[in-house]
Amino acid sequence: MGIYFGTDGIRGQYGKDINPKIAYNLGNSIAKLCKNRKKILIGRDTRASGDVLLHGFVSGVLSYGIDIIDVGITPTPVISYLTKKLNFDYGVVISASHNPSNHNGIKIFNREGCKLDEIEESSIEKNLIYPTEKISRLGKYFYKPKLIKLYKNEVYSHFNNLSGLKVAVDCANGATSKLAKELFTKCRATVLAINTSTNGKKINKNCGALFPEKISNLTTKLNCDIGFSFDGDGDRIIACDEKGKILDGDDILFLLSDQFKAPKVVGTITSNKGLELALKEKNIEFFRADVGDKNVRLMMQKQSAFLGGETCGHIINSQFSNSGDGILTALSIAQHLKTNQTKLSQMTTFKKFPQVCKNVSVSDKQKILSSPPLQKYLSEKENVIQTSGRIVVRASGTENKIRIMCEHQNPTEAQKITDEISAILGNLDKND
Structure with missing residues (x-):
């Protein structure tokens, strides 16, 4: 993950982590990567900040001479589908997914309708560093919500x-x-x-x-x-x-x-x-x-x-x-x-291992994750439980949190391990 991109695009609290200026710069950066088709698709969810971020992004794209088509409020998968279907260079969604209303973000799809990989994200972030080149032609903005009908027809055909x-x-x-x-x-x-x-x-x-x-x-x-x-x-x-x-x-x-x-x-x-x-x-x-x-x-x-x-x-x-x-x-x-x-x-179902999940807020997730006390505990505990369960401790890609997941055939043991890890994280954060 880079400076801006997390596990699912760019996301954060509006006004603090993301704002119209960031949206403008990102739009301009992506526009620089448009090669042949020279057009970008954009949509958003219902958040109040979505409109201003969308227009910030649009302005950044237009200033580099690239056209952009806005389909309005629409689900993220619709943008993915239309990006590939209509041969756009990129598809963009202004959304923070499941996060609260005061958060927002920007998701980006490549021409195949897939989320960007780390190499593609890195190219966009590098472009943010360089000053904008002077472009003689401004791009054009089109509002075409009726394009969503193509997605509807595709779904209805199945x-x-x-x-x-x-x-x-x-x-x-x-x-x-x-x-x-x-x-x-x-x-x-x-x-x-x-x-x-x-x-x-x-x-x-x-x-x-x-x-x-x-x-x-x-x-x-x-x-x-x-x-x-x-x-x-x-x-x-x-x-x-x-x-x-x-x-x-x-x-x-x-x-x-x-x-x-x-x-x-x-x-x-x-x-x-x-x-x-x-x-x-x-x-x-x-x-x-x-x-x-x-x-x-x-x-x-x-x-x-x-x-x-x-x-x-x-x-x-x-x-x-x-x-x-x-x-x-x-x-x-x-x-x-x-x-x-x-x-x-x-219908057929399966028996799940009892699973306990917990999120722990920390100041420096990467530093704490790599700390010897935590790694020692995890190594010892994983050797003990072996095939009886699993432990996953990872940094959140969107928040300053460490996520704990423990599953064990014995639910009491799963809870105990989760609580022990949580306590270790709390002590490490306190002493950081």
């Missing part, structure tokens, strides 16, 4: 008959607020949608993928067949069955591996051990990537796998898209129910 299904959706007051219900309705499902406001102050507030109990309660209360919960920009999904049982990204990957007969599946270092063992029993190869959907996609390419995802709900099926796509994944699961004429609770 999923067009969900009649008889009653579906609940939580749109997190974000980018899927209109599109999710529209697509499910067009596919003939009965849709009950909540948190569909486009008020930027409400995005992700006690709703969406980080609060799956909301959709669980709604699904059971209204006797729906299935429920789906998206995050603010629509690239994550959490589901629940008709009984309200919550299904995370690991559950969804297991379900889709059966639906699409995937010979290989890519997860991450935090994917549950139970998923790995269950896939192995089905003779499906399982690979672990570093956290972050762009790392999942890179591992998918490396291993020639078309299905991959994260526990948090980023699910990529490259048969349809190069990006995590909440709506597409939701429709895939709904179609699976429709085709098999069964309840989600009756």
Whole structure:
């Protein structure tokens, strides 16, 4: 990761970590890398700061003579799809994903509709250092929200008959607020949608993928067949069955591996051990990537796998898209129910290892992670638990936090190890 880029683009608190000047400079920097097509696509989620950041970015692009097309408020995967479909140099989304409304960020896709790799990010950051060259021609700005119809048509070509299904959706007051219900309705499902406001102050507030109990309660209360919960920009999904049982990204990957007969599946270092063992029993190869959907996609390419995802709900099926796509994944699961004429609770599942996760705020995450006391503890503990569980301690790519994940066949032991690591981190931070 570089100076600006984290695990998922650039992200932070608006006014402190990200502002219109940064957006302008980034737009100008990316414009310098446009080679042949010389055009950039942009969209955003519902955040109040999205408009001013978008226009800052647009101004930076135009000042370097590159054209830019704005499709307005739209889910992140729509930008990924249209970037590749319409031959844009880059696709850009102004969003901080699942983060609170006072945060914002910038996600960037290359011409294949994939998140940038570290080499591409490094090229952009290098351009930020050099002064802007004088360009005789200014670029042109176009507002074309109707381009989103191309994505709608593509989705509808795959999923067009969900009649008889009653579906609940939580749109997190974000980018899927209109599109999710529209697509499910067009596919003939009965849709009950909540948190569909486009008020930027409400995005992700006690709703969406980080609060799956909301959709669980709604699904059971209204006797729906299935429920789906998206995050603010629509690239994550959490589901629940008709009984309200919550299904995370690991559950969804297991379900889709059966639906699409995937010979290989890519997860991450935090994917549950139970998923790995269950896939192995089905003779499906399982690979672990570093956290972050762009790392999942890179591992998918490396291993020639078309299905991959994260526990948090980023699910990529490259048969349809190069990006995590909440709506597409939701429709895939709904179609699976429709085709098999069964309840989600009756579909094959797997036994998870008890898992405990905790985030610890620290002042210098890299320094603390490499400290001898922590490394000594982790080495000794991993030798003890061996095949009984796993420990993952890593730096957050978006916040000043260290994330702890411990899974163990004994849930009490998982909690104990997590608490011990947390205490070590706290002491190290205090003495730093």
